[in-house]
């Protein structure tokens with residue numbers, strides 16, 4: 018199977034900013050991130066808020082330039098391309114954003130929003146042809162093409178998200194980057210969008226880089242899963258393996274946080290511990306060790322990155338009991 | 340008990356008054372959690388706000404019905420008593436935690452203010468209570484925290500502080516509107532456990548507004564399912580999960596990825612969307628989207644009927660199971 022998107026050892030840091038910050042006070046939002054996305058497959062990135070998921074997505078999209086590492090799209094290195102050269106590749110990778118309310122231009126008609134990519138990437142099309150393609154794509158995404166002269170505010174959240182997907186797919190990209198595409202939606206609308214993504218993938222072979230913090234959604238849609246913590250990938254594998262036999266303590270913690278599906282699964286009230294927030298990230302060794310219940314001495318000195326190069330999980334004391 | 344009786348709320352759409360909630364009744368009992376669930380736009384937040392007469396500030400008008408707090412009509416209260424009720428008897432935790440704290444005051448001064456508004460305490464006593472509250476919600480280094488400003492805190496810490504503030508006036512009832520949706524998964528779970536613990540320990544009555552069935556499964560004793568401004572099903576949480584009886588509730592439960600465990604299965608969906616206020620069809624409001632509808636469904640208004648006596652041990656689950664569906668008995 019061909020690789021469509023490859024991220025190699027990406028690093029991106031930002032100034033912490035603020036009046037008091039020193040010039041060297043930079044956080045690595047993403048560090049040593051390597052991922053491979055195959056044609057027609059879905060790779061999910063999961064992790065808590067601030068772990069670097071969106072930054073990874075923006076690096077893949079080349080909306081950001083990495084400090085270090087490489088981005089390969091369909092076999093071409095695009096890491097440092099700019100302007101026109103980059104635009105030529107953009108056709109192959111498109112993005113859908115979390116917030117269906119903020120991501121559409123309120124002053125543009127649906128037909129223009131969805132057709133925008135064609136203006137850039139298929140400039141030879143006549144207006145009539147462009148409108149026909151927009152109608153076709155809206156239909157494919159489950160939006161009645163009759164509404165294309167309307168403005169975004171006249172649509173519900175689910176419809177707007179469909180429009181966002183149509184806008185991204187109209188240039189027929191090979192890769193679609195989806196940053197929390199269903200997080201703002203109701204279960205009923207969420208199910209419609211997930212079905213739409215699945216059927217489009219089956220029919221047209223799109224590959225998805227799918228960012229989400231909802232594990233029941235990830236379990237449903239992903240082929241591969243990468244778990245991120247503090248800017249790094251701590252565990253990676255097939256969706257079956259990650260959900261059936263997670264090894265990294267952080268992954269296990271995350272899986273335990275999934276809301277229960279039935280009231281019978283409730284823990285008795287006295288067994289419920291009220292834990293304090295621990296938001297510490299260790300600056301050396303394993304970043305998770307300050308929160309980890311199974312942390313030991315040597316966790317402070319290991320190189321998680323080196324471990325991950327050898328095994329699917331960046332933990333020196335992984336949980337291997339069944 | 341906190342009672343809602345026959346509540347009808349009116350909003351303005353394109354200059355026209357339309358009903359957004361109609362003839363809705365609920366009971367919130369001490370020590371019990373009632374979940375109000377349903378899709379976006381069906382009127383959950385409007386209902387929750389009406390319990391504290393908060394909608395009045397946003398052009399929402401109550402055209403009929405009563406809110407009774409221990410038998411006393413909220414409409415009969417003057418401004419001063421109402422101010423005492425808000426936060427003192429009934430507290431609210433809002434949908435957006437980030438906007439509910441004031442950025443220009445320290446955490447300590449905000450909590451102390453709420454305490455002194457509702458409890459007869461001097462500054463020293465109030466400060467001690469503030470520390471205890473922060474401790475109760477699982478926060479550490481409390482002294483330091485009291486001096487901090489909301490901006491310097493994480494989302495999880497802010498949400499804990501909001502919960503502490505909701506408890507500050509020692510209320511009997513809590514109205515929580517999507518208390519965890521803005522938080523990430525790992526923080527969500529801890530927050531759910533925290534709320535459950537406090538609710539049990541203090542025997543609070545709680546109205547939990549959400550569209551997340553995971554949260555309902557974790558917290559609720561009873562569930563009211565809302566659709567297009569009215570309650571269409573009501574019952575004990577176990578009954579709702581085991582035997583959802585309205586076609587809408589059934590369909591909603593079926594949409595969840597958890598209900599479709601088969602890999603690569605197509606998820607069940609509900610076609611169409613919730614009709615906006617002013618566009619409610621006559622008869623059953625869900626009928627246009629319902630796969631089980633028959634001709635008579637759209638003819639007359641349908642009552643919320645008790646169709647099944649409580650299942651299991653009735654001393655634990657005294658809630659009747661009710662549904663607003665003509666075919667409820669035959670469809671089981």
Ligand SMILES: Nc1ncnc2c1ncn2[C@@H]1O[C@H](COP(=O)(O)OP(=O)(O)OP(=O)(O)O)[C@@H](O)[C@H]1O
Nearest residue numbers: 031032044046064065066067068069070071072073
């Ligand atoms: N443009 C920026 N300037 C400065 N810091 C940034 C910038 N973008 C991201 N960061 C920081 O990088 C870290 C990772 O952020 P990112 O948005 O990638 O996280 P995320 O995993 O997408 O989180 P969420 O689930 O909340 O969306 C955070 O600490 C964030 O504050």
Ligand SMILES: Nc1ncnc2c1ncn2[C@@H]1O[C@H](COP(=O)(O)OP(=O)(O)OP(=O)(O)O)[C@@H](O)[C@H]1O
Nearest residue numbers: 350351359378379380381382383384385386397616
């Ligand atoms: N102040 C208001 N003025 C006019 N219309 C309003 C007002 N508040 C809410 N509405 C409308 O009333 C309907 C019900 O809104 P409400 O906020 O109660 O929904 P909800 O069930 O809480 O949805 P969500 O799950 O999205 O929070 C919606 O159609 C909404 O647009």
Ligand SMILES: [Mg+2]
Nearest residue numbers: 070071072196
């Ligand atoms: Mg993000």
Ligand SMILES: [Mg+2]
Nearest residue numbers: 383384385434
């Ligand atoms: Mg709401």
